[in-house]
Amino acid sequence: YKVPIIVGCGVVLLMPDGTVEPIWKDNSVDLYEQDPFRAFLRLEHNYTAWHRLIDLDSYKRCGVSFREGILHEDVIWSYQLARTGLRICSAPGSCLYYYRQREDSIMSMDVNNPRRYYAHLETMRLFYKDLVDEEWNRDSDFRNRYATLFHEAINRIMKRKELSMRQRCKSVKSLLQEFNHIIPEIQTTYLRMKKFVK
Secondary structure, three states: OOOOEEEOOEEEEEOOOOOEEEEEOOOOOOOOOOOHHHHHHOOOOOOOHHHEEEOHHHHHHHOOOOOOOOOOHHHHHHHHHHHOOOOEEEOOOOEEEEEEOOOOOHHHOOOOOHHHHHHHHHHHHHHHHHHHHOOHHHOHHHHHHHHHHHHHHHHHHHOOOOOOHHHHHHHHHHHHHHOOOOOOOOHHHHHHHHHHOO
């Protein structure tokens, strides 16, 4: 297809005990005719860096790079890459990625670890800035994607068992104060949580 980015490949886990577990074959929709950013917002392809092959020259020209010092930096990276408008196509059904599992890896970390939450917040801040500055609040796909992030953030806070309920409520209140807008997709949750944490 002569496009700069190919997405879509299956995953094979290489376990610490030496066993191999094919866990996923991607069945991404055909992305060739779609707007790359629209496909990203609709979660029609995986956001991870390992999920794509990229033409090096095209990548260098687009000026996108990974942010250092945060976990899950490929979430922000893939968002910014999708915004460049580089054309993509999918290559589903093939197991091309062999993922070596280690007990001490970032991905084996507890999903409720605070470091994961702070990485999630960084992604929310990026979305929120674009939502406000570029008026993406008028776009339903963008609002839906952002609402998903918003709900995940609240869910992560409420699952932090090392915090008391009072501390969790304070964290939710801080979240609501930082992202103090209302869009239809989160209005009910926003108002309910705002009342709850007063």
